[in-house]
Amino acid sequence: MTPISIALIEGDGVGKEVVPEGKKTLETISQYTDYKFNFLNISAGGEVWKKTGQSITEASFEKLKTVDTILLGALGIPGLPQGVAEYAVLRIRQEFNQYVNLRPIKLYESMRDICPLKEEHIQSGIDMTIIRENSEGIYRRIGGSVQDRTSIDSMVFTKTGVQRILHFAFDYAVKNQQTKITSVDKANLLYTSQMWRSIFEEEGKKYSNLTKESFYIDAFCQWLIRSPYDFQTVVTSNMFGDIISDEAASLVGSLGMGASGNINPDPEGISMFEPIHGSAPDIAGQNISNPIATVLSVKLMFEHVFDDPYIGKAIDTAVENAVKKNRTPDIFPRMNNSKLLQVSTQKMGGYIRTELEKLLKK
Template identity: 40%
Template sequence: MREYKIAVIPGDGIGKEVMDEGIKVLNKLSSLSGEVEFKFDNYDWGCEYYLKHGKMMDEDGLEKLKQYDAILLGAVGYPGVPDHISLRDLLLKIRQGFNQYINLRPIKLLPNVECPLKNKDSDDIDMVFVRENKEGEYSGVGGILNEGKEDEIAIQTSVFTRKNTEKVMKFAFEFAKKRNKLNKVTSVTKSNALNYSMVFWDKIFKETSEEYPEIKTESYHVDATSMFMLQRPETFDVFVASNLFGDILTDLGSVLQGGLGFAAGANINPEREYPSMFEPVHGSAPDIAGKGLANPIAMIWTVQMMLDFLEEKELSDMAMEGIKEILKDKERLTPDLGGKATTSEVGDFMCQVLENRC
């Protein structure tokens, strides 16, 4: 029996609801396998925790999380807590503290899901973003001078290191080899305006590409990239992008794949020195929390990504095939997909499909 210890941070709002369904699916996969067992420990960190304790997580939170094979995060965000606090004091603290320098976001339109673009189907929307996840524009370097005065100044400095940028680039090229789709990596830049950071980015991309002559390359400015994603998404395979550009473009990508209810994500430490963290990126949606309206598919897809990272390929494949199967019956999906089911009922439906397939 292979056993995995999973730290669970449901977070806020609908994060708690979708997390229940992700764990439900994991437990079902475990019982069907008979060879894999998951042990879960829950941590109530997040914005609601902050309102009670004045901090987003325990002081020794990272030390507690070190012992796990992976971390599952639901969503973070709550009225009354500024977004920069919720992001920097929990998400970024874990990403940076555990050297999770790769953010992996699949942008794939699944069969039976409507695409907002005309004449595009599941063969056309199939790309992956490799986003730098701990440096760049989100490094947190800067400050505010003369606060509250007429000559107040805000300074935000991006930080790009050669060591980290090279690792991100190489990960993207290796991922393109593994996917074996178009065998292409597209770099997102803005070197015409950002004459230090993005010129540096372009240089490292060119150097890295020379190590992978079998992989085709292209480089577009971020504004052009957003346009081409809408005009000709089928021409893309693997993107590599900085923290900010990757953050923005993947939300655009989620719309192409059917909405935020499909937006799964992984924060990866490839060397496995620390646990990696897996999270849907639809946000906590406090306006619909507690109503059973949240679409849990992004959480279930996130669970599938975790299984893939843990090298449980059979269970990972079962999860993905299960997601595709439940999408055939719209009546049993949540209202955002045209159905009438609750969050919990979709999870139950997924478990039923998995059992029927075995």
Template identity: 40%
Template structure:
């Protein structure tokens, strides 16, 4: 009897409604091959729902999600709803209520992709960004005073805890060991941010001592972004705070050829709550409805979901199928130099899986 996985599906906004069906198509193809079945439940939580009802999700929405094995998300945000409203009404509550304190994003150039960096190929760009996902710069502590006057002010507090720093750093070192890499790089800014970043550095040094066989280095975030472009081959696993990890994990896939192929995972490593898997690209309102969005980020996120749920062989088959289609002159969407539709690329990857 096939194992049935209970998956909450949130297409969200914009191209989410175009790429999520392709992700599901590939999940079903690999499921048929590996004896996996799915119980998909779709939720219409989105900016459109917010316009209609004043809420992104029902009051018990988070409790509904907790009954699932995993969450498969498309994108959040669309013009007409301020970004901070959409993010703090849907994505961040899920990440925090489910204790998804790890955001994991592979950065990899695949064969068949065109790199924007001269002289770089797939052998040069293959690393991971581990982002702290629950605290740091994205805290809710702060506020505004004297709004609408010349004395108006805004204050936002960064929160870094020993527990929060240690667990994301240990995850980065454990990942480095698990995937056979050699070095963990810390993103910092302790020369300009006087309290939180020296604390981050101290915790990184302390955790590094637990892993004597793994090399380490650290870069201030400004020069680190430059080195992503100049020397992407320097990096194996990069760990950063919520803000720094967010920036680096968008820059990385752009350097690798297209943000359209980049997946991500919001992980609760202990398994106490479902983890959530989503592409990096966002809702892309400029191309929404045109049927030309690249579905690889969503499809690859599905592979990360299966890996997290313990189905490594199925996950590997999805990644291999993506590699095959990209490297063997298969259909390509406009962002990676082709003219194919979203569905064409999804169909090709599903066929390659089979």
């Protein structure tokens, strides 16, 4: 097999701790399969901005164009102007046309003890995928400020942009044998959401086997708490998806459980995978951050870049088996369980790889 080139962007804070665990996961897979990887380390984020005035240099950005895919940690350090470190992520998403942001939300059975909801609200479990439009909307950074007295952010949707994310979401639901798809908007107030809902309803006619439903964003946030078990595929715009996926991650443990893929569905495109958590400077360097979101981001890489659901399933099962006995502090229950061991970042990654090796040896 031709070696696959992967850019590794550790970034700032805990990114420097979790990306190495993702790399070790890839190396374990290479050891037991035909996959071979070449890794390219790329610097980006707050520390880079302090040195160069750019969160990612032009030379580094050009190198990203040469790889097959990207694994990112987290960007941002205290004391910088708002948004300058994170600009690198936005640029990568825009220039590589990564218009799909995929965020699976799954509560492992052994982690029901960490879910803040009562059993009546968990019921059959939480297993949904939030699909977020990643290139338009209010995060497009169209706007500015006038003499520090007035600031404007423009929310712009195009028919083409909305259609393509909805097509992806509908096809994703069908491919994953789901029965329902939920759209989230604010069509009672926003023109952009009215267009979104209209296109959702029109495109939905092509998928007769799927149940379609639309929620206003405020109502959805309520039902996400009351009956998260009722959602399968959820599709929404950029800002709404950012907010509700963070809310949903808290239901399955913490942001440290949240993986994401910034996907360009074109087979020749370059996609980027990252945990949804930030750089967490308050715990950086303590070896207590949760690497699971990064490991699960590698899972998404195999499913959506390498089209290998077998390896994806093996990673998911390895994580599920590892958390039965081992947890980082963010997902350790308040009521101490004698069956559980609180572990470091590196040990958590190691336990996952041990479980993964068992599966890959079969």
